[in-house]
Amino acid sequence: MAAPREQPERSKILTDLRLDRSHLVSPSKSLILSCGAMDSTLKEKTLDKIAVVNLSRHYLKNLGSLPLCSALKICILSRNYITKIDALANCPNLIKLDLHGNHIINLPDGYFWSDLKFLQVLFLHDNIIGDIRTVKSLFSCPSLVVLTLFDTPVSLVPNYRHHIVNGILSLKALDHFVIADEEIIEDCLRRKSFRALSLHLFFHLTAPPKISTWQSELAHFRTLLSTINNILAHHSPVLIIQRWSRGFLTRRKLRVPGSRNDNYEQTKKLSVELCSRGIHVLEDGSVWVAGSRGKDDGRCNSIQLQIDKNKLQIDLLEDRCEANEITSGLYPPISQWKMENTPNLKPNKSKVFHPRTFREPAFDPNSDRARLL
Incomplete structure (x- = not known):
C-alpha cells in the first residue's frame, strides 16, 4: 500500500520541475538592449553596436537574439540554464566570456574557438563538462589567457591540469592558480616560492561590478590580467632572468659617463x-x-x-x-x-662658382630698354 502512495508524490515533483522549466526564457532584442551597453555614449543603441551585455541570473535557456550582436566584446551569461553556445560564432570580437553556473555538457569544436581570436578570459566553472576530449577543442583558441574549469566533472580527471596547461600555449592561469614554470618546463628546478599550486601563485576571482558598463567591465578585465602578470613577474624564474638580462643590456647600450668620473x-x-x-x-x-x-x-x-x-x-x-x-x-x-664619387660630397665653392662681375647698363636714346656693356 505504501508504493502506490509514493507514485503520486513523484509525479507531483516532476510536474513541479516541468513548471519551473517552462519559466525559462529566450533573450529577446528588447531584453538585450536593456541589459547591454556600448563603448561610446554618442552612438545610438542597436544590437550590432552593443559591446557589453550582462544577462546573469535571467533564467535563459538559449542564446536567442544574442548572435545579432556582432560587435560584442564582453558577454556575461552566468547562472542560467544554457546548454549550447555554438551561436556565439557570430561574435568574433569577444575578449571575455563568462558562462559559469550553466548546464553546458559539451563544448563546440576547434573551428569555433579558432575564430575567437581575441578571446582572453573564459569562465566555464560550475558546469556539467565531464569529457576531457571536448575540452581539447579549447587548444585551438589562439589568445586564451585565463580559463576556469573547477567544480566540473572534468576537473576530477587525473592529470587534467597537465593536459590543459601544455595544450593551450597562451594560457597563464588555470582555475585559481597562475601556471608555474615547472608545469611547462621539463626538469625545472623546484623552489618553494616557485612551486606549482603554491600560495604565491594563488589569485582571487574578484566579483564583477554591480553596474555593467563598458568602462567598469573593461577596468575589471584589465585588473584581472594585470594581477596575473604581476604574479608571474615576481614568481616566474624565466621572466625574472629575462628582465635582468634586458635591463643589463639596455644599461650597457645606453651607458653614459658617471658624474663621479674625474675625466x-x-x-x-x-x-x-x-x-x-x-x-x-x-x-x-x-x-x-x-x-x-x-x-x-x-x-x-x-x-x-x-x-x-x-x-x-x-x-x-x-x-x-x-x-x-x-x-x-x-x-x-x-x-x-x-x-669625387661620394654622393654626399660638398664641393668647394671657390672652384665651382666664379666671382661675379657687374656690368654697367648703357642707355640708347632711341630705345626704351637698357643694354648691358
Whole structure:
C-alpha cells in the first residue's frame, strides 16, 4: 500500500520541475538592449553596436537574439540554464566570456574557438563538462589567457591540469592558480616560492561590478590580467632572468659617463671638439673619421680615444680601415670610396662658382630698354 502512495508524490515533483522549466526564457532584442551597453555614449543603441551585455541570473535557456550582436566584446551569461553556445560564432570580437553556473555538457569544436581570436578570459566553472576530449577543442583558441574549469566533472580527471596547461600555449592561469614554470618546463628546478599550486601563485576571482558598463567591465578585465602578470613577474624564474638580462643590456647600450668620473668634463670638451671636425664616436669607445687630410687616395684617418685614470691620449693612426658599423649595405666600405664619387660630397665653392662681375647698363636714346656693356 505504501508504493502506490509514493507514485503520486513523484509525479507531483516532476510536474513541479516541468513548471519551473517552462519559466525559462529566450533573450529577446528588447531584453538585450536593456541589459547591454556600448563603448561610446554618442552612438545610438542597436544590437550590432552593443559591446557589453550582462544577462546573469535571467533564467535563459538559449542564446536567442544574442548572435545579432556582432560587435560584442564582453558577454556575461552566468547562472542560467544554457546548454549550447555554438551561436556565439557570430561574435568574433569577444575578449571575455563568462558562462559559469550553466548546464553546458559539451563544448563546440576547434573551428569555433579558432575564430575567437581575441578571446582572453573564459569562465566555464560550475558546469556539467565531464569529457576531457571536448575540452581539447579549447587548444585551438589562439589568445586564451585565463580559463576556469573547477567544480566540473572534468576537473576530477587525473592529470587534467597537465593536459590543459601544455595544450593551450597562451594560457597563464588555470582555475585559481597562475601556471608555474615547472608545469611547462621539463626538469625545472623546484623552489618553494616557485612551486606549482603554491600560495604565491594563488589569485582571487574578484566579483564583477554591480553596474555593467563598458568602462567598469573593461577596468575589471584589465585588473584581472594585470594581477596575473604581476604574479608571474615576481614568481616566474624565466621572466625574472629575462628582465635582468634586458635591463643589463639596455644599461650597457645606453651607458653614459658617471658624474663621479674625474675625466668627465675633459671627455665632454674633447667630444665636442671631435664632433665639430666630423668624427664619429662608436659604441665600443673608438672614434672614426671618414675622409683624408688633403689627399685624394681614399684613405681615412682613424682616431683611437684612450681614457686613462690620469690623462687622455689621442692616437692618430693613418691606415686603411673599413668602418662597417657606420655604413649600410647600400654603399661600399670606406676604404673603397672615392671622394669625387661620394654622393654626399660638398664641393668647394671657390672652384665651382666664379666671382661675379657687374656690368654697367648703357642707355640708347632711341630705345626704351637698357643694354648691358
